[in-house]
Amino acid sequence: MKPNKLNIDIEMNVEDWWVECFKNSECDRQLQKKLRWTTLGYHHNWDTKVYTEQNKSLFPLDLAELSDILAKYLGYSNFKAEAAIVNYYHMNSTLSAHTDHSEVNLEAPLFSFSFGQSAIFLIGGQDKSLEPSAILIKSGDIVVMSKKARLCYHAVPKILPSAESPWEETEISNVSSNSISSFKYISQPEEFVGTMNENIDNEKWNRFRNYIQESRINMNVRQVLNENQNSI
Ligand SMILES: O=C(O)CCC(=O)C(=O)O
Numbered sequence: 001m002k003p004n005k006l007n008i009d010i011e012m013n014v015e016d017w018w019v020e021c022f023k024n025s026e027c028d029r030q031l032q033k034k035l036r037w038t039t040l041g042y043h044h045n046w047d048t049k050v051y052t053e054q055n056k057s058l059f060p061l062d063l064a065e066l067s068d069i070l071a072k073y074l075g076y077s078n079f080k081a082e083a084a085i086v087n088y089y090h091m092n093s094t095l096s097a098h099t100d101h102s103e104v105n106l107e108a109p110l111f112s113f114s115f116g117q118s119a120i121f122l123i124g125g126q127d128k129s130l131e132p133s134a135i136l137i138k139s140g141d142i143v144v145m146s147k148k149a150r151l152c153y154h155a156v157p158k159i160l161p162s163a164e165s166p167w168e169e170t171e172i173s174n175v176s177s178n179s180i181s182s183f184k185y186i187s188q189p190e191e192f193v194g195t196m197n198e199n200i201d202n203e204k205w206n207r208f209r210n211y212i213q214e215s216r217i218n219m220n221v222r223q224v225l226n227e228n229q230n231s232i
């Protein structure tokens with residue numbers, strides 16, 4: 001079984017979406033644009049909004065590691081990444097106003113990592129009476145929704161072309177496993193670093209560059225369970 005769930009799984013059987021997009025020598029732009037979301041860990045159920053033990057995969061270790069580093073840095077020492085929605089936006093995509101309240105634990109913060117093109121992010125109050133504030137989210141920005149903001153209405157009404165391309169910065173291009181001191185979730189840092197370095201080789205990177213030049217990727221990471229809870 002594939003660990004992650006994609007919106008396109010509902011209408012077609014694709015083993016690996018990215019590989020499938022480049023199956024022929026040309027990039028299949030139509031298929032590429034079809035991907036709108038992926039769910040990781042406890043899979044968000046779009047209809048019932050209820051997480052279950054039956055609809056759950058291993059949370060990706062690299063995103064767990066990143067979330068853990070951020071959580072520790074911000075002082076949330078008990079945060080555990082257990083579910084994520086990855087949103088893929090094209091230049092004309094929007095996300096309508098909603099609150100995220102499916103998690104059992106609504107006290108834990110929600111971490112939102114953004115890459116690629118910029119977005120106007122609107123955040124209002126816990127009901128729709130409060131006029132929202134607008135924030136420009138750029139590539140590399142992290143939005144932390146904690147305390148009251150955790151349950152506030154928010155939306156993405158507009159994707160804007162990014163003025164800069166931080167994903168092109170070459171000085172971060174060569175990661176060495178020596179620079180990694182200790183990992184909590186990733187047990188084989190050499191392998192992890194090897195994959196990262198492989199992915200920045202020219203042909204692979206070019207494909208990603210073409211995609212991200214016209215897309216925004218947002219990884220929305222949540223803790224689902226309460227601190228002493230082991231399952232739903
Ligand atoms: O794309 C974003 O910045 C927000 C996504 C979001 O609100 C969500 O996935 O619940």
Ligand SMILES: [Fe+2]
Binds near residue numbers: 098099100154220
């Ligand atoms: Fe949200």
